[in-house]
Amino acid sequence: MIVAANFKTNHTRASTANYIEALELFLDAYPNSCDVRVYPPATALLRADLSAHVKVGAQNFYPAISGAYTGEIGAEQLNEFEIKSVLIGHSERRVTLKESQELVAQKYAFAKENGWEIVYCIGEPKAVRERGLGAVMEYLWFQFEGIDTNYEKLSIAYEPIWAIGTGVSAGVKDIAEVLSALKSELAQTPLLYGGSVSVDNLSSIVSLDSCGGVLVGSAGLDAANFCKLIQIAQNAQKR
């Protein structure tokens, strides 16, 4: 079960260090089988090889080792921190930062070449959801254009855009339908859900057969709350 916190543009270098320390202490005292990941902002990256239980990853990178890409970071910068886990295709990058499917696919190919673990994010806008499951799946499959889904270090995060940061998660039935449809084509790939995951809805989401974990934004910003999410995920998978 993957339990991942995406900090987005929150936390500083100092507060991320405190957060990881708190999480490590908690995980020392609470052995569990969750794959716990934290994706801080680039300025707050910590050496991934120095934490025993938490996997530190990058929210973003440019698909180059180094070079003339003002404002971006490449493999050279991530390697310095031993980062081996990345997010790709988050809707905030696709929509707000205008990343095209072509660029997303280039980043994916680059991460794969480097052997990084990828959480590949997909999700539909509200207008598409209103047209029903068929329209949602058609939209989601387009987001796999140029993506090699046979990559063994891939997990997919289904994150409906309208559920991200709104406090309104998708309904469990809707999540179940989409994850099962994805599972029918991607049997080997862990499927995560993201979008207003909280201590109140996590258990019912991770209890779904095809759900292999969660990608959490707001509810993961506080270390103590994130620890609660890990406990709930662990208990749900024991049942």
Ligand code: PGA
């Ligand atoms: P949220 O964000 O939990 O705040 O909705 C999830 C995400 O964007 O990954």
